[in-house]
Amino acid sequence: MVFLIILNKVRTMDNSTQKPSDNLNIVIVGHVDHGKSTLLGRLYADTGSLPDGKLEKVQAICQQQGKEFEYAFLFDAFLEEQEQGITIDTARTFFGWKGRQYIIIDAPGHKEFLKNMISGAARAEGALLLIDALEGVKEQSKKHGYLLSLLGVRQFAVVVNKMDLVGYRQDVFDGIEKEYREFLGQFKAVPQQVIPVSAKLGDNIANRSEQMPWYTGPTVLDALSAFRKEPGRSEQPLRLPVQDVYKFDARRIIAGRITAGQLKVGDSLVFSPSNKRATVKSIEAFNVDPLPVEGHAGQSVGVTLDEQIFVERGEVASHQEQLPLVSTAFRANVFWLGRKPLERGRRYQLRVATKEVDCEVATIHRIIDTMDLAQQQGSSVVNKNQVAEITIRAKAPVAFDLSASFEATGRFVLVDEYDIAGGGIVTELVHDDQEFLREEARQRDFAWVKGEVGVEDRAQQYGHRAAIVLVTGGRHTGKSFLARTIEARLVADGRHAYLLDGGNLRRGLDADLSEGERGQAAEMARRYGEVARLLVDTGLIVVSTTNPFGMAYVEAAQAIRTLVHPVPVIAIHMSKAPEEAPPNTDIVLSGPIDFDAATRRILEELKRRGVLAQAIGAKPTFQYSI
Amino acid sequence: MRHLRQLEDQSVYILREAYKHFDNLAMLWSMGKDSTVLLWLARKAFFGHVPLPLLHVDTSFKIPAMIEYRDRVAREWGLKLVVGQNKEALAAGMNPTLGRVNCCTALKTNGLKQLIEQKGYTGIILGVRADEEGTRAKERYFSPRDKHGDWDFRDQPPELWDQFKTTFPPGTHIRIHPLLDWTEINIWEYIKYENIPFIDLYLDKGDGTRYRSLGCAPCTTPIKSTAKTVDEIIDELRHTTVAERSGRAQDEGRGMELLRKDGYM
Numbered sequence: 074m075v076f077l078i079i080l081n082k083v084r085t086m087d088n089s090t091q092k093p094s095d096n097l098n099i100v101i102v103g104h105v106d107h108g109k110s111t112l113l114g115r116l117y118a119d120t121g122s123l124p125d126g127k128l129e130k131v132q133a134i135c136q137q138q139g140k141e142f143e144y145a146f147l148f149d150a151f152l153e154e155q156e157q158g159i160t161i162d163t164a165r166t167f168f169g170w171k172g173r174q175y176i177i178i179d180a181p182g183h184k185e186f187l188k189n190m191i192s193g194a195a196r197a198e199g200a201l202l203l204i205d206a207l208e209g210v211k212e213q214s215k216k217h218g219y220l221l222s223l224l225g226v227r228q229f230a231v232v233v234n235k236m237d238l239v240g241y242r243q244d245v246f247d248g249i250e251k252e253y254r255e256f257l258g259q260f261k262a263v264p265q266q267v268i269p270v271s272a273k274l275g276d277n278i279a280n281r282s283e284q285m286p287w288y289t290g291p292t293v294l295d296a297l298s299a300f301r302k303e304p305g306r307s308e309q310p311l312r313l314p315v316q317d318v319y320k321f322d323a324r325r326i327i328a329g330r331i332t333a334g335q336l337k338v339g340d341s342l343v344f345s346p347s348n349k350r351a352t353v354k355s356i357e358a359f360n361v362d363p364l365p366v367e368g369h370a371g372q373s374v375g376v377t378l379d380e381q382i383f384v385e386r387g388e389v390a391s392h393q394e395q396l397p398l399v400s401t402a403f404r405a406n407v408f409w410l411g412r413k414p415l416e417r418g419r420r421y422q423l424r425v426a427t428k429e430v431d432c433e434v435a436t437i438h439r440i441i442d443t444m445d446l447a448q449q450q451g452s453s454v455v456n457k458n459q460v461a462e463i464t465i466r467a468k469a470p471v472a473f474d475l476s477a478s479f480e481a482t483g484r485f486v487l488v489d490e491y492d493i494a495g496g497g498i499v500t501e502l503v504h505d506d507q508e509f510l511r512e513e514a515r516q517r518d519f520a521w522v523k524g525e526v527g528v529e530d531r532a533q534q535y536g537h538r539a540a541i542v543l544v545t546g547g548r549h550t551g552k553s554f555l556a557r558t559i560e561a562r563l564v565a566d567g568r569h570a571y572l573l574d575g576g577n578l579r580r581g582l583d584a585d586l587s588e589g590e591r592g593q594a595a596e597m598a599r600r601y602g603e604v605a606r607l608l609v610d611t612g613l614i615v616v617s618t619t620n621p622f623g624m625a626y627v628e629a630a631q632a633i634r635t636l637v638h639p640v641p642v643i644a645i646h647m648s649k650a651p652e653e654a655p656p657n658t659d660i661v662l663s664g665p666i667d668f669d670a671a672t673r674r675i676l677e678e679l680k681r682r683g684v685l686a687q688a689i690g691a692k693p694t695f696q697y698s699i
Numbered sequence: 700m701r702h703l704r705q706l707e708d709q710s711v712y713i714l715r716e717a718y719k720h721f722d723n724l725a726m727l728w729s730m731g732k733d734s735t736v737l738l739w740l741a742r743k744a745f746f747g748h749v750p751l752p753l754l755h756v757d758t759s760f761k762i763p764a765m766i767e768y769r770d771r772v773a774r775e776w777g778l779k780l781v782v783g784q785n786k787e788a789l790a791a792g793m794n795p796t797l798g799r800v801n802c803c804t805a806l807k808t809n810g811l812k813q814l815i816e817q818k819g820y821t822g823i824i825l826g827v828r829a830d831e832e833g834t835r836a837k838e839r840y841f842s843p844r845d846k847h848g849d850w851d852f853r854d855q856p857p858e859l860w861d862q863f864k865t866t867f868p869p870g871t872h873i874r875i876h877p878l879l880d881w882t883e884i885n886i887w888e889y890i891k892y893e894n895i896p897f898i899d900l901y902l903d904k905g906d907g908t909r910y911r912s913l914g915c916a917p918c919t920t921p922i923k924s925t926a927k928t929v930d931e932i933i934d935e936l937r938h939t940t941v942a943e944r945s946g947r948a949q950d951e952g953r954g955m956e957l958l959r960k961d962g963y964m
Contacts, residue, residue: 095702098880176829176880188857192839195859224859316712317719321748328744330712330861359747360893372704373711375746386719410857424862484860491866492856 096174097300100193102221103203104213108234112203112272112293113177114144119279120294122168144273171298187216187458188410194221195496199300200229201293206245206269207238210252216443218253219460222262223406223498225480230266230296237271241284259446266296306370309333310395312474312482314426315344315388319375326357326375327384332426332481336376336390337367344388345472346399346511347639348518351378381529383639387428389472389482393519397472397482399511402435402503405485408460411494415455415463415487422488423467425499426481431468438462455495464503468657470511470638475499506628510599510635514606531612535569539609539640540684542675543633544618545626545655546647551666552618555647558668559675560616566676568685570614575601575621594622598629602636609640614684627655641682645675703889707743710877712861713840714744714824717875718751720865721822725781727811728753730765730772731913732886732897733826737878739895741824742776752779754814754823758806759789760915768898783814795917802918808963815872824875830882831943842874843867850874883943884936891929903927912943 101109117123135142168175194200200221204214221229231253239245246269257264268277269288276282277292291299311334319326336342340353356365357375368374384390389397409415415434423432440450441460455461465485476483476498486496532538542559544552556572563570575597582600590596601621608615619626634642634657646654648663659678662671679685717724726741726749728734741749755769773780785793788805795802815823827835839855841863856864867873881889890897903909908921909932926932 096880096882096885174882189855192855192857192859195857316715319745321745321750324746326746328715330708357746359743359745371708373708373715373744422866426861481860486859486862488866491864491868493859493862493864494857496857496859496862 095172095302096176097199097297097302098176098197099199099201099297099300100190100197100226101177101201101203102190102194102217103232104205104208104211104217107203107205107208107211107214108272109203110145111143112201112232112234112270112278114146115272115275115278116175116293117168118144119275120168120170170294173298175297190217191220191224191408191410191496194224194226197224197226198228198302199297200226201232201297202229202264203232203234204249204253206233206235206249209249210256212444214253215256216460218257218262219260219441219443219446220408222257222260223408223460224496225476225484225498227262228300229264230268230293231264232272232293233267233269234272236269236276236282236285237274241269241271241276241282243285243287246288265299266290268293268296306333306480307335309370309479311336311340311342311391312397312426312479313342313374313390314428314482315384315386315390316427317386318384324357324377325381326377327390328373328375329390329427330373331368331370333370333479334392335367335369336374341393342378342390343393343396343519344382344384344390345397346470347384347388348515349382349384349388349639350393350519351380351382353377354379381527383528385639387426387430387471389426389428396515397474397479398502399470399472399515400502401468401470401505401507402464402466403471403473403499404438404462404464404501404503405497405499406441406460407455407463407487407495407497409455409457409495411457411489411492413489413494414457415461415489415495417453421494423465423471423485424488425471425473425485428471430471432465432487434463435466436464438464462500463497466503466505470507470635473499475501507631507635510602510632513599514636514638517603528612535612536686537568537614537679538684539612540614540679540682541605541609541633541637541640541642542614542616542645542679543630543642544616544645544647545630545658546619547649550647550649551668552620552647555645555662555666555668555671556616556618558672562672562676563614563616568614569612570616571608573601573605573608573615573617575617575619578604579621594625594629595632598622598625598632599636601629602633605633606637606640609637614679630655641684643675643678643682643684645671700888700892703885703892706881706885707740707889709880710737710740711744713863713875713877714741716861716863716865717822717824717841717877718745721873723818723820724822724824725752725754725818725820726824727826728755728769728780729826729913730755730769730898731826732890732901733828733878733881735772735895735897736881736886736889737824737826738776738778739893740877749776749778751824752781754811755780755782756807756810756814757782757784758802758810758915759784760795760806760917762900762913762916762919764900765898765913772896781814781818783810783817785810785813795915799918803963820872821867822873822875824877826878827876828881828883828886829879835879838876838879839864840876840879841865842876844872844874846870884933887929887933887936891933901932 101112103109118128131146132142202218204210233246233249250267268290269285270277270293272278276284279292279294281292312332313329314332315327316329319328336353338353338356341350342353343350354377356368357377358364391397417434417437420431420433423430437452437455439462440452440455441462442448442450443460474482484498486493544556546552560570560572578601583597586596605615619629622629630644644658645660645662646658651663654661660674728738785806793802793805827838829835829838839858843864844850864873900910900913903925907923907925909924909926911922913919924935926935
């Protein structure tokens with residue numbers, strides 16, 4: 074028995090020319106000149122992954138030009154990278170070893186190395202981090218180690234290279250290993266292996282080194298073989314960020330990639346942050362017979378639901394027992410790659426899984442010095458290639474997780490103008506002032522008893538969706554008159570609209586409130602929001618003003634939004650002279666108002682937002698629908 | 700076949716991201732094995748539908764069997780096919796004897812650029828793979844092209860996790876590469892696994908040769924091979940150390956690098 078196992082092992086050690094099908098994305102990082110290209114060239118040569126005659130060809134060119142052959146030369150896919158003009162004209166970014174192909178995501182040698190290293194590492198399933206034995210742990214060694222952790226690369230081996238230059242001494246290796254492990258330990262990163270090698274001479278790459286009998290661990294290729302293909306994300310709670318909703322035929326398919334956990338036909342799903350619920354009716358697929366009945370982490374799936382609920386891209390489906398967090402704010406560690414520095418107060422696009430929403434950096438807590446992680450360094454900007462702790466505030470609630478618990482929904486990128494300019498991981502939920510109302514909405518929606526008629530049915534019948542048209546502004550700006558004009562216009566057009574004046578609640582629903590409570594407006598806004606929620610559930614377009622809330626209209630508008638979410642709120646702000654409008658205002662009206670023109674503008678906005686169908690009686694075409 | 704499913708899941712995710720973010724999106728289809736797998740993946744992503752036009756830049760020098768295959772599959776799968784051709788260059792007598800890079804630039808690169816400009820496409824999906832040749836190994840999944848269709852490979856925007864570059868200044872466009880992580884063997888394994896109909900030029904039909912990579916007739920030569928089935932192709936590829944595109948003349952010298960910098964696919 075024992076012999077058999079050994080024999081088997083010997084056989085697999087022989088890396089025949091057969092190319093395997095399994096593959097693993099790896100990235101090679103480390104300080105400049107610590108030997109990345111040499112290691113790559115060596116890996117290709119030692120695994121027999123070079124095309125016929127390639128090694129000899131490069132060697133011959135070196136001889137011609139009278140210089141020593143280096144394995145690094147094998148790795149120059151672009152002519153420009155080597156002035157000497159030595160290149161490999163077929164791509165060699167794959168090498169095979171023991172039944173697996175290793176894909177080197179990004180070859181070194183670029184000017185913008187950190188940006189490429191990060192792009193590469195973000196796609197990597199494993200990494201090799203190189204440290205020069207002669208030079209020891211350098212700034213980039215630390216930065217790259219920290220970034221690997223930030224990027225979620227948990228499988229990595231530290232390769233201490235150029236051991237030949239330090240006489241293969243164990244004490245040098247031990248010193249570097251100790252120093253580097255201590256550094257990694259500060260952010261709880263643990264390398265799979267720390268391996269002493271000489272990439273140039275081939276020690277401990279494919280073959281065990283005879284120069285270092287004191288080292289008994291695996292070679293670099295053995296360490297790579299031990300990297301696992303997939304971490305156990307299927308065992309986690311379900312996360313399915315909605316990527317798109319398709320209606321190519323009779324099926325209405327919610328498409329997305331399961332980023333954690335699994336789902337089955339018959340599962341009840343909750344979509345956050347809208348709190349909509351439905352049951353999985355089927356899992357759709359092309360050229361699969363019979364259709365699958367379950368889906369797992371990593372799979373791009375499409376599901377149909379038992380009822381036509383309104384969900385859109387950016388929401389995260391989960392099971393009700395383990396919901397994602399929802400807030401407009403979170404604390405995070407970010408790395409910045411943008412040409413322009415990351416500034417507090419500037420507007421960026423935040424992307425968490427499939428959610429895309431405008432945001433700003435509320436606070437830059439500190440710049441993280443990757444040489445000395447403990448150091449406190451305040452700043453009002455984060456410059457290119459810096460890492461920082463920040464708080465992000467989004468314009469709308471986002472469903473997310475902490476990165477310690479979930480990978481894909483716990484990280485994000487920031488887009489500056491047209492480019493992804495930075496990324497990061499969520500470390501903490503930051504409570505916002507809507508938290509209690511959001512929780513109330515969530516509990517209320519989960520317990521909501523529904524009839525047979527759905528939102529979609531009402532929309533088809535009425536020729537429009539439910540919505541709230543909310544007019545904000547100071548005293549005597551004409552809000553009430555505008556609201557009445559809009560209501561009249563909508564009803565004249567055959568829409569189902571209703572003017573809900575907050576004042577009407579005062580003597581009835583709000584009769585039990587004390588003067589003090591009325592002064593604060595918070596409870597009034599909550600009650601108003603719940604009434605509005607009932608009315609929009611009947612399919613109405615509710616027109617309203619924030620009159621009863623006095624100058625607290627900004628907070629009141631926010632509370633109403635939270636309580637009626639995800640029903641669209643079209644916000645109009647009126648003022649006598651130009652002034653700053655509340656967040657998320659759609660239409661700003663200042664100065665003398667032409668009420669008819671304003672009403673037309675608002676109707677156009679309702680059409681643009683997909684609330685009104687383009688023609689009365691026609692089948693509504695809704696921008697966000699179906 | 701788990702690794703094929705993983706590749707499929709990633710490609711499908713990319714295709715759906717592209718479809719969501721680009722109003723005027725098209726997919727290049729050369730009828731070769733890669734872009735045919737890409738087309739199949741689109742049917743996977745969109746549940747049997749192909750909700751975007753397929754572009755073929757016809758150089759007029761294609762192998763006739765490829766055109767027949769194109770029209771038949773387009774009919775059977777209900778594809779929206781858009782064929783472009785650089786008629787001016789052809790009228791002026793462009794052909795491979797005037798220099799291969801010149802010919803490729805005029806008939807393929809410029810043919811494609813004309814088509815993109817004419818139709819105003821902002822996203823073009825292509826079946827390039829990182830393992831094909833050196834310049835393609837540097838590609839991103841979503842790769843911006845400037846107003847002239849040029850590619851600045853030295854200064855590419857970062858691509859993090861599953862977040863791609865989907866916003867771009869007016870006048871520019873994005874090339875989208877869902878097959879970047881696939882290898883030549885993966886392509887054939889997937890064709891076998893999914894039973895995807897492919898053009899039989901890839902098989903030896905008795906004369907001991909087959910095409911390994913398909914392009915224009917004058918500039919593509921068959922390889923010596925007796926592979927008559929997909930299984931035999933896979934077996935042959937597992938043991939070869941000859942580059943896939945060795946039969947493609949445009950790869951000689953700095954050909955591909957120069958071509959791709961200027962917007963070649």
